[in-house]
Amino acid sequence: MAKCESIGRYISEIYRMGGKFYSKAFNKFNIGSGQYIFLLHLYFNDGINQECISSNLNIDKGTTARALKRLEELQYVERVVDKEDKRAYRVFLTEKAKDIEEEFFFTLSSWNDVLSKDFTEEEKVMAINLLKRMTNNYKNII
Amino acid sequence: MAKCESIGRYISEIYRMGGKFYSKAFNKFNIGSGQYIFLLHLYFNDGINQECISSNLNIDKGTTARALKRLEELQYVERVVDKEDKRAYRVFLTEKAKDIEEEFFFTLSSWNDVLSKDFTEEEKVMAINLLKRMTNNYKNII
Numbered sequence: 001m002a003k004c005e006s007i008g009r010y011i012s013e014i015y016r017m018g019g020k021f022y023s024k025a026f027n028k029f030n031i032g033s034g035q036y037i038f039l040l041h042l043y044f045n046d047g048i049n050q051e052c053i054s055s056n057l058n059i060d061k062g063t064t065a066r067a068l069k070r071l072e073e074l075q076y077v078e079r080v081v082d083k084e085d086k087r088a089y090r091v092f093l094t095e096k097a098k099d100i101e102e103e104f105f106f107t108l109s110s111w112n113d114v115l116s117k118d119f120t121e122e123e124k125v126m127a128i129n130l131l132k133r134m135t136n137n138y139k140n141i142i
Numbered sequence: 143m144a145k146c147e148s149i150g151r152y153i154s155e156i157y158r159m160g161g162k163f164y165s166k167a168f169n170k171f172n173i174g175s176g177q178y179i180f181l182l183h184l185y186f187n188d189g190i191n192q193e194c195i196s197s198n199l200n201i202d203k204g205t206t207a208r209a210l211k212r213l214e215e216l217q218y219v220e221r222v223v224d225k226e227d228k229r230a231y232r233v234f235l236t237e238k239a240k241d242i243e244e245e246f247f248f249t250l251s252s253w254n255d256v257l258s259k260d261f262t263e264e265e266k267v268m269a270i271n272l273l274k275r276m277t278n279n280y281k282n283i284i
Binding site for chain 2: 017117128132
């Protein structure tokens with residue numbers, strides 16, 4: 001295999017392409033590529049504690065706070081002081097966020113359609129399977 | 143396929159894992175995960191124009207400038223004003239960078255070894271092939 005022909009290199013390249021694709025695709029909601037991952041997490045965890053978002057996504061607190069602030073300015077989320085812990089915030093989806101949910105997921109999945117455009121069903125399953133095993137291989141060494 | 147079981151999701155997850163893996167692995171050279179990609183490019187393009195690095199890697203000029211400044215502080219690169227264009231810099235590897243080249247590439251490839259730890263040779267080839275086709279599928283739509 002050539003020095004440059006590596007799994008890691010392709011993963012990085014596809015990831016960066018994804019950032020560009022999403023930047024353009026999410027533009028219609030005014031959401032940048034740094035924010036959609038948070039909105040995605042909130043669709044599955046509405047009302048979650050802000051620190052839990054940071055921890056679940058493995059993204060530092062500062063970046064998480066900035067992204068949520070931006071989503072709040074755009075009126076997709078509301079941050080409410082936690083009744084049980086006054087130093088903490090809970091983050092809720094607004095009606096505006098709920099209104100775009102279906103289109104949001106459609107946009108999100110369109111990236112997969114691009115990547116696997118010429119794949120057979122068998123190749124799609126194979127790709128998922130290999131990628132899943134890669135993540136498990138990493139988890140097994142940490 | 144489940145809503146969460148997507149190629150794009152795994153690509154993002156593996157990419158982020160790679161960042162952590164490299165942060166730790168490149169620590170021995172004092173290089174952060176934001177810098178190794180530039181050093182890698184320089185090993186193949188010693189003496190390249192700074193703007194070309196930014197353009198080749200598809201990383202904005204500000205980020206490129208910051209990463210190269212850090213590599214200069216660490217004495218891995220030297221930036222020299224371009225004789226043919228006084229507003230431009232050319233970037234050269236130092237002896238220190240050349241001394242670590244072999245270990246650098248070993249560290250870099252160890253990530254691939256982690257990801258494909260339990261893959262057969264056939265599966266490794268299959269993974270590369272599918273990932274390569276994903277990048278081409280994106281390039282074909284832009």
